[in-house]
Amino acid sequence: MGPTASPRRRHARKSRPPRARARQLGIDLAGITGTGAGGAITLEDVAGETQPAAVRTPPPRAQPDMRAVIARAMSRSKREIPHYYLSLTCEFQKARTWLERHNESVAIEERLLPSVLLLKAVALGARAMPAFNGYCEAGEFRAAEHVHVGMAIAMRGGRLVAPAILDADAKSVQVVMRELRDLVSRVRSGHMRGSELASPTITVTALAEEGLDLVMPVIYPPQVAIVGFGSILERPWNVDGQVRVAPLVTISLAADHRVTDGHAGARFLAFIRDRLQAPDQL
Amino acid sequence: MNEAELESRVLAILLEVAPDVDPGSLARDVDFRDQFDFDSMDTLNFAIGLHRAFGIEVPETDYRYLAGLGKAVTYVVQALASESPPPTSSRRAV
Numbered sequence: 624m625g626p627t628a629s630p631r632r633r634h635a636r637k638s639r640p641p642r643a644r645a646r647q648l649g650i651d652l653a654g655i656t657g658t659g660a661g662g663a664i665t666l667e668d669v670a671g672e673t674q675p676a677a678v679r680t681p682p683p684r685a686q687p688d689m690r691a692v693i694a695r696a697m698s699r700s701k702r703e704i705p706h707y708y709l710s711l712t713c714e715f716q717k718a719r720t721w722l723e724r725h726n727e728s729v730a731i732e733e734r735l736l737p738s739v740l741l742l743k744a745v746a747l748g749a750r751a752m753p754a755f756n757g758y759c760e761a762g763e764f765r766a767a768e769h770v771h772v773g774m775a776i777a778m779r780g781g782r783l784v785a786p787a788i789l790d791a792d793a794k795s796v797q798v799v800m801r802e803l804r805d806l807v808s809r810v811r812s813g814h815m816r817g818s819e820l821a822s823p824t825i826t827v828t829a830l831a832e833e834g835l836d837l838v839m840p841v842i843y844p845p846q847v848a849i850v851g852f853g854s855i856l857e858r859p860w861n862v863d864g865q866v867r868v869a870p871l872v873t874i875s876l877a878a879d880h881r882v883t884d885g886h887a888g889a890r891f892l893a894f895i896r897d898r899l900q901a902p903d904q905l
Numbered sequence: 906m907n908e909a910e911l912e913s914r915v916l917a918i919l920l921e922v923a924p925d926v927d928p929g930s931l932a933r934d935v936d937f938r939d940q941f942d943f944d945s946m947d948t949l950n951f952a953i954g955l956h957r958a959f960g961i962e963v964p965e966t967d968y969r970y971l972a973g974l975g976k977a978v979t980y981v982v983q984a985l986a987s988e989s990p991p992p993t994s995s996r997r998a999v
Contacts, residue, residue: 726965731956734965736945779925779942807946812924832944 689782700844704759709888710837710875713896714862715855719870721902737855738774738829739800741872743905744898745850746772746791746799749825752891754883755848756824764847764882773823773843774803776810784810785843787823796905831855837873847879850895872899912978918954919974922947936972948972955981961988 700706718740726734749756753766770792773785786806788799809815828840829852838851853873860869874895878888898905906914919937920928926941937943937951951971952963961984963971970980 723965731953731963734949736949738945777942777944779923804946804950808922808950811922832938832942 689784693783696843697841700842704842704844704847705880706842706877707880707885707888708839708875708877709885709892710873711889711892711896712871712873713899714860715870715872715899718899718902719855733797733800735796735800736803738831738852739796739803740899740902740905741829741852742772742774742788742791742803742827743794743796743799744895745825745827746770746788747898747905748850748891748894749848750792751894752887754887755878755891757847758824758845759847759879759882760845762881764879767824769824771822771824773826773846774806775826775828775840776807778810784815784820785823785826785828786810786815786820789822825849827852838875840875840877842877842879847882848891849877851875851877908978908982911981912974914958915955915977915981916974918958919951919977922950922954931974933975934973936976937974938972943972951977959985961985 715737718737722735722737722740749770749772754764756770757765757767759765769790771787771789772791773787775783775785777783788794788802788806791799794802823843823846825846826840826843826849828838828849830838831852831854833854834856835853836856837853840849840851842849851874853875855870855872857868858871859866860871862869874892876888876892878891883891916928916931920926923937923941923943930940932940937947941947948968948971952968955961955971955977956963959981961981963984967980971977
């Protein structure tokens with residue numbers, strides 16, 4: 624990585640489109656901290672300046688480069704949180720059949736994706752077992768009153784965000800799906816709100832696309848647990864004493880050993896598995 | 906509507922679904938997934954966009970025919986040819 628922008632630097636780099644946009648909007652670029660490469664001011668920075676008019680100058684807090692934010696959080700996680708890891712493979716046949724029937728019977732806008740069932744199952748687990756839902760700060764765990772499930776969403780260009788579905792345990796899968804679609808479209812178009820990024824009480828990461836067996840995720844501090852889902856894969860499985868090919872998914876948990884132990888973690892994963900076997904009740 | 910017009914409408918729908926894609930770098934015959942990390946949510950939103958724009962039904966089992974721009978244009982052409990004209994109510998503006 625090249626030399627990073629000094630915080631005292633007076634004239635941040637700016638490319639032409641942001642400069643033109645800022646001029647249109649009547650914004651002084653000297654008051655904006657760039658989040659692009661080498662401190663360059665991006666269109667997003669300029670757009671961000673236009674939102675809350677009351678706090679335009681000086682910016683309330685510099686928005687640092689997203690890679691640097693991830694780096695800091697993940698380094699802190701690996702430095703401070705004694706992770707333990709568990710995984711459990713379960714059948715996804717009932718959930719798949721339910722999804723296919725549901726999706727055939729509704730309008731195209733109401734179709735559900737498998738990740739919504741996974742997210743909802745985790746939300747119910749977090750409500751049932753609050754030791755996995757909350758924050759550990761200065762070595763002290765505080766269970767959260769709500770279940771706000773962060774969903775890790777990869778952005779094109781190699782960035783990652785995990786905005787929250789608020790109160791996901793109390794919402795129907797249809798509502799969770801609608802909100803997830805909205806979140807993804809805003810991530811894609813760069814219109815995330817800071818509050819959505821700050822609020823998760825537990826995080827889910829579903830790496831469904833690349834044929835992965837197992838995810839071993841890293842906790843996002845100060846949260847105390849993250850649940851990973853590998854891809855849904857067709858594999859041999861014992862179905863009523865017969866080996867058959869069935870869709871399987873491996874659920875994994877990384878949890879904070881200061882707060883819970885493997886026994887509780889195993890029960891948490893088993894709870895999620897059982898919810899996925901009764902998809903109509905999610 | 907000729908095929909070139911249809912293709913430009915399909916492209917416009919793609920860019921609505923994935924505004925972070927650079928249309929200048931788009932290869933017509935390469936799957937979106939290999940070019941732009943298209944995922945299942947992008948595919949669903951693309952199918953919804955095509956349904957709204959052209960009034961065609963896009964069952965889940967047909968998603969594989971929408972995997973790239975060239976494939977999607979072919980799919981829409983065939984779907985329009987095989988269906989009776991869609992009711993005007995489903996021709997909502999996107």
